[in-house]
Amino acid sequence: MILKKIDQLTEILLEIKKQNPLIHHITNYVTANDCANIVLALGGSPIMADCCEEVEEIVSMASALTLNLGTLNEKTANSMIIAGKKANRLKIPVILDPVGVGATQFRREMLKEILEEVEVAVIKGNLTEIKNIYGIREKAKGVDSVNDGIFYEEKKGLAIEVSKKFKCITVITGKEDIITDGGKVYIVENGTPLLAKITGTGCMTASLISTCCSVTENYLLASLLGVLIMGICGELATIENRGLGSFKVKLFDHISNFTKEELKKGRFYEE
Amino acid sequence: MILKKIDQLTEILLEIKKQNPLIHHITNYVTANDCANIVLALGGSPIMADCCEEVEEIVSMASALTLNLGTLNEKTANSMIIAGKKANRLKIPVILDPVGVGATQFRREMLKEILEEVEVAVIKGNLTEIKNIYGIREKAKGVDSVNDGIFYEEKKGLAIEVSKKFKCITVITGKEDIITDGGKVYIVENGTPLLAKITGTGCMTASLISTCCSVTENYLLASLLGVLIMGICGELATIENRGLGSFKVKLFDHISNFTKEELKKGRFYEE
Amino acid sequence: MILKKIDQLTEILLEIKKQNPLIHHITNYVTANDCANIVLALGGSPIMADCCEEVEEIVSMASALTLNLGTLNEKTANSMIIAGKKANRLKIPVILDPVGVGATQFRREMLKEILEEVEVAVIKGNLTEIKNIYGIREKAKGVDSVNDGIFYEEKKGLAIEVSKKFKCITVITGKEDIITDGGKVYIVENGTPLLAKITGTGCMTASLISTCCSVTENYLLASLLGVLIMGICGELATIENRGLGSFKVKLFDHISNFTKEELKKGRFYEE
Secondary structure (H helix, E strand, O other): OHHHHHHHHHHHHHHHHHHOOEEEEEOOOOOHHHHHHHHHHHOOEEEEOOOOOOHHHHHHHOOEEEEEOOOOOHHHHHHHHHHHHHHHHOOOOEEEEOOOOOOOHHHHHHHHHHHHHOOOOEEEEEHHHHHHHHOOOOOOEOOEOOOOOOOHHHHHHHHHHHHHHHOOEEEEEOOOEEEEOOOOEEEEOOOOHHHHHOOOHHHHHHHHHHHHHOOOOOHHHHHHHHHHHHHHHHHHHOOOOOOHHHHHHHHHHHHHOOOHHHHOOOOEEEO | OHHHHHHHHHHHHHHHHHHOOEEEEEOOOOOHHHHHHHHHHHOOEEEEOOOOOOHHHHHHHOOEEEEEOOOOOHHHHHHHHHHHHHHHHOOOOEEEEOOOOOOOHHHHHHHHHHHHHOOOOEEEEEHHHHHHHHOOOOOOEOOEOOOOOOOHHHHHHHHHHHHHHHOOEEEEEOOOEEEEOOOOEEEEOOOOHHHHHOOOHHHHHHHHHHHHHOOOOOHHHHHHHHHHHHHHHHHHHOOOOOOHHHHHHHHHHHHHOOOHHHHOOOOEEEO | OHHHHHHHHHHHHHHHHHHOOEEEEEOOOOOHHHHHHHHHHHOOEEEEOOOOOOHHHHHHHOOEEEEEOOOOOHHHHHHHHHHHHHHHHHOOOEEEEOOOOOOOHHHHHHHHHHHHHOOOOEEEEEHHHHHHHHOOOOOOEOOEOOOOOOOHHHHHHHHHHHHHHHOOEEEEEOOOEEEEOOOOEEEEOOOOHHHHHOOOHHHHHHHHHHHHHOOOOOHHHHHHHHHHHHHHHHHHHOOOOOOHHHHHHHHHHHHHOOOHHHHOOOOEEEO
8 A cells, every 4th residue: 555655646746847837935934945945845936926916827837825823913814815726716825834823813813814715725833823713712831833843633533624624635743744634534654843943944845735735636645745845854864863954954965865765765554 | 260161151051951941922023933933943942922912921930031122112121020020029130122223212111111111131232232231322234333443442331330320230241251240350352243144143142141041040151151151152163164154054053062072172262 | 258247246255245135025925034035145134124124124224125026015115116126226126026917817916016116126036927017928837937948048038028128137938938128038948947936936046136136236247146155065965965944944045155166167158
């Protein structure tokens, strides 16, 4: 089973290299550079543009749209809705990264508006973010999840509920990552605590998922692939670790060299 | 004396690892990524948020607030005042980095407003910036200090005056760094000219100081520690130097590996 | 001939180290950090400032002004016009990087306004961008050129026409780079496809050109030098390539170590 999956995932990888898809981001200024570079490393072509006057035209050229709520303000939230609605009309997948949505009332309100207006293909967040999306008011400590210790069954149940509610793929990142379409559930065990010690690996995971979703209609597998790439490359980057500066450089090295061989290091299963 | 200080400084270091404090930044888009990564490297948790609708709620979760005037505009200046006043009410330390305040009338006016409304725990700047804060109109060349050649006694005197005027710790960075609370004065001799050859090391020093201030009420020692970490790690990063790209990577490596051992390389004294 | 050129170009290099010129950027938030670091690596001093209240004062201190249209909005476009007009009055060279101008109507309109109000010393873009500047509506795929395969003679002809129309140096980057003042034409053959695999090398090339233009009135040679530095250092950075993370680090290493010796690796000719 896993071997067949590896082949299917490899096809997505190869399709990205072949198509060089354009990935539109409306995202924060803290990690925009990293997100652009990770799309390039995987074989896509990033464009960051958030001006309401041009986002419709930009997204019309794109193969996926990433909406990232970090450093959100009312203007970019508005641009997200405009671009998202256009993407929906054009059947372009929208990937939502609700960064820090547990942190403030403002982000929750903006997120609510976005989810009322835009159909998303994938929602990716940590546990606190996904809880808040579902309406459970768990206060985040900043942009990070406060509690990764709840029972696995509870996490899985939440992911399935969110998928059903928003008719989308749900990804909950954490020590183990959960990816579901509301029916099938994948668990990914790859990763390293160091990934949480550099900024933007969450945002970059969303960018990887977007890039994968841009070349297939199987958003479940595409999301699984995005999560696997980050987890496996994170592990590879810890080899001969010299510190967080080098770790980040190696992370990008491994993502740009990622092939079927590396994919085989994936530790994932279907439930 | 120095050995005792090393122990006290080490305690702050260990406390950061233990508490993983949230450090709120309202800062520029040029170096925001580096500032976030340096907080993580030291053991803190950064959050960059500048939208006036949410900064009060963000800072309420935080253990320190960094206000950085690079790429300032009226909206962010307003958010700084809102967040700063809230931080004051909550007794959260506010660290001010008046980037390029000597460069334009606009920045001087915004700074004046901020300082009228917000009580700051630490002001950190280069000589030109600190002069301008004190009301001495020295024109900066961009964001860098024009003249580091004035007599040491004059610099020390200025730092003491600024501390008295604003009832805060004052840090003047330069070939030798001065840290004072208006009474005690520390001098730090660590550092390397290469630190001025990559962008954002000034901003990052403010982020280090914020992270240190977030776990202690001794802001003088916390500021000394922030300055020492940057100076010592800068020196370590010059070993086997291959160029400015590698230098920056090694700087982050050393900061993420910083312990009491590295602290012993500090060359500082109390006057 | 080439040897004499090498000497002239070396003089510009040395002049940058000597003068440490201030380079004002109004630029996008995706690559601002890289642009700042590349100016520093070459020996200049960057300042990023886009607030309309202060750009006149900032540019008055600067030796060159870079206008980069990535992540453009109406506010920054307005600041570009204010700063550009001031630069014109002060005879400070303005370097224009029309990022993604083929992508949207909005960018074309903003660009038109800028070019009506501001005299530019250098326009640097890929083929699609330069076509759009000349009024040829070629739709870009995001911020990248769609078609680098047209005949060389056609590209050269376009560059000459743009230079005549806007009385400026025109740089068309691509597999081979073309630099012209409308009369003389230089072709640069250095470079590597990897430069297109990390974000911002186009923006950084504009920053290098700005830095070179800031210390000489020979903007043609200065633009040639900027293009050569990026192409040569890109090639050097591919040695013992480990991936895109390391490649970017080495690119900055080589730029910070760039001297006459490296310049001799230039493969360029005058037509």
